[in-house]
Amino acid sequence: MSIKVMIVGAKGRMGSEAVKMSLQDPELDFVCGVDSKLINVDVGEVIGIGPIGVPFYNSLETALEQFKVDVMVDLTTPKTVYNHMKTAIQAGVRPVVGTTGLSPAEIRELEELCKQHRVGGIIAPNFAIGAILMMKFSQMAAKYMPEVEIIEMHHDQKLDAPSGTAIKTAEMIAEVREEHRQGHPQEKEEIDGARGAFYQGFPIHSVRLPGLVAHQQVMFGSEGQTLTIRHDSIHRSSFMPGVNLSIKKVMVLEELIYGLEKVIE
Numbered sequence: 001m002s003i004k005v006m007i008v009g010a011k012g013r014m015g016s017e018a019v020k021m022s023l024q025d026p027e028l029d030f031v032c033g034v035d036s037k038l039i040n041v042d043v044g045e046v047i048g049i050g051p052i053g054v055p056f057y058n059s060l061e062t063a064l065e066q067f068k069v070d071v072m073v074d075l076t077t078p079k080t081v082y083n084h085m086k087t088a089i090q091a092g093v094r095p096v097v098g099t100t101g102l103s104p105a106e107i108r109e110l111e112e113l114c115k116q117h118r119v120g121g122i123i124a125p126n127f128a129i130g131a132i133l134m135m136k137f138s139q140m141a142a143k144y145m146p147e148v149e150i151i152e153m154h155h156d157q158k159l160d161a162p163s164g165t166a167i168k169t170a171e172m173i174a175e176v177r178e179e180h181r182q183g184h185p186q187e188k189e190e191i192d193g194a195r196g197a198f199y200q201g202f203p204i205h206s207v208r209l210p211g212l213v214a215h216q217q218v219m220f221g222s223e224g225q226t227l228t229i230r231h232d233s234i235h236r237s238s239f240m241p242g243v244n245l246s247i248k249k250v251m252v253l254e255e256l257i258y259g260l261e262k263v264i265e
């Protein structure tokens, strides 16, 4: 039986890629799109692929009343994602979330809510397999080269900084790196922010420019050598195999998983 999928933010850059991906997979049944404004218009018409007979709703609650859905994919904004997840979990619908910007406290609350309702969920700050490998390799390297800086680079329409991927990478590095402040103890910023944002003593820098999609470089330095691990998503299609995998995986989960690296062993 196919998995019934609702895509919240289906008109957006990521959402419209997710619509195309789900239409191509016979194991998935894309039943409804949710947008902040659009109602009773065909999702396919809006995203430029022609009519597909799937409507937009402008309210997640109404859409959940109208359709029996297995999975809610959320690709919206940091402001809306928490409430969307709460609504879905309470309705017994499994969230697969690519939207970044959830705080650690919100993630903990949502984990608890999933446990209470015995609903599986996945929050993936990055759905690209290459980015997951970049994070895993960075964690491996940090064990031996604990002096590290993260430079993440995204398009200039991105709302949150640092990126969810950079935060997740920092958390994974911190699991193996003894916390300590990097740089010269007397270093002084001549311009505020010059050294970036510090996570457990190591810097994260965020670049925002038109032309970029999603890129990250993790630089390690030790006596006489440096190591750079870099990943580039040059098209949003790079995220879709991870979205597809998450939709299938979440069907057999009974808890909330934060990070696709826990799904891809």
Ligand code: NAP
Pocket: 008, 009, 010, 011, 012, 013, 014, 015, 034, 035, 036, 037, 075, 076, 077, 078, 080, 097, 098, 099, 100, 101, 124, 125, 126, 127, 128, 158, 214, 239
């Ligand atoms: P985008 O093009 O701005 O799309 C966001 C969409 O969400 C818009 O269509 C927007 O519609 C819609 N939206 C906003 N509020 C909504 C609401 N309350 N209900 C329903 N829809 C709502 O952004 P994007 O580039 O696709 O990125 C979306 C999210 O995914 C961001 O958080 C981004 O950081 C994240 N992202 C994740 C990954 C990953 O691998 N996990 C990769 C890339 C991006 P309106 O314009 O009408 O408000």
